[in-house]
Amino acid sequence: MATDAATGTGLKFDPMGQFLVKPLFGGDMVNWYTPTNVTLWMVIAILGITAMLVLGTSRRAVIPTRSQSIGELAYGFVYKMVEDVTGKDGLRYFPYIMTLFMFVLFSNFLGLVPMAFTTTSHIAVTGVLALAVFLTVTILGFVKNGPAFLGMFWVTSAPLALRPVLALIEVISYFVRPVSHSIRLAGNMTAGHAVVKVFAAFAGLVALSPLAILGVVAMYGLEILVCFIQAYVFTILTCVYLKDALHPHH
């Protein structure tokens, strides 16, 4: 393994150690109720969201202060996204989508804090988020459209002979959605943080350390971009799926 080969030079590659789930107050057992670093960083995310959207807007000024503008910016950004992608009737689900967006955004960005734990890098977390979206959208689709929701898989614009094949592909791609939805986010976060860690490990070599620091800085810049884009992509895909459930024939 890499570590074994590198021990002689003092390099320690441990890109995955940062993703370990550890109990906060000692002990080794991780039961379902144990407060762990997951808990800590999720609570920090809640506090961050509260600070941004509740405390920042507490003055309710018509002419916004800086903190209030940031909150309004986030609100307007997601609101416009939901309205543009799903249409007016999708706005009922705006709080739900806003919750997802704010949670993913804050988890991603908090993960960039040195020594932090990235909750969204775990497939368990993103998987639950994606499954929640998938189940919501599927149930909503059947509640709103009834059996007509299945018409989404039957492409009437295609020639009749092709339709069963297309239907199969459509069904498969529909069920792959939560997989790609969750792995995209977790994979991006894991990859970025692991790469930063690998670059940082190179700093153990004096000759390579300037390059390593440069690499860390460059990756960090890219990660800031990726953190936002992944939150955006997760949210907009949620909106797209929601649109499919509300208007399956477009």
Add this chain to the structure above:
Amino acid sequence: MEGDIAEMGKFIGAGISALGMGLAALGVGNVAGNFLAGALRNPSAAAGQTATLFIGIAFAEALGIFSFLVALLLMFAV
């Protein structure tokens, strides 16, 4: 030589699956480049299509992330 043939296989497999990330990069570049070409031809329509651009990039990138995942699994989990 340390390690065994299975270890070697894991590393080779991880390296090969890392190629997939580069191919996904080609795909992402293709999406972004075509978007830019179209946007320069018709700048007025570009603003409304940025969401589509990001969705396309996300789908292209997801496959690269899958190959990265395969590499990670080979390195750490197999």
Add this chain to the structure above:
Amino acid sequence: MATEATGAASGPGMPQLDFSTFGNQIFWLLITLVVIYFILSRIALPRIGAVLAERQGTITNDIAAAENLRAKAIEAEAAYNKALADARLEANRIIAEAKADIQADLDKAIAKADAQIAAKAAEGEKAIAEIRATALENVTEVAKDTAKEIVAAMGGKADARSVTAAVNARMKG
């Protein structure tokens, strides 16, 4: 394995695939999501929505007020223009009136002056005529006297009546 080297987990190398922590993560995730959802849907989003709506309303009102003021300004300008035109008309009228008055006064004064001149001229003529008449009489007297004297000097004896007749005849002729 790398993780074994750090002596961290006894599970698989990737912490993401350590299923023993899944329950823990999912549990805390669900709590977090519910908390965020309630914070957002009960406090944050209605508040921001209200602020944005209020701002929109204020902006709309302000725009309406501005529109109102603009209409008023246009109205005021029209009124001003109308007043200006009216004033100009009035001024023209007053000027014309004044001109007519002056003309009338002038005419009257001229007529009066003409009349006075005519009266003066008549008086003058009368005076001249009188003077002429007196002059004629005087001439007749002188002529009579002269004729009498001449006749007397000639050695004749002229009676007054014939001399007068002769002089009158001469004067007429």
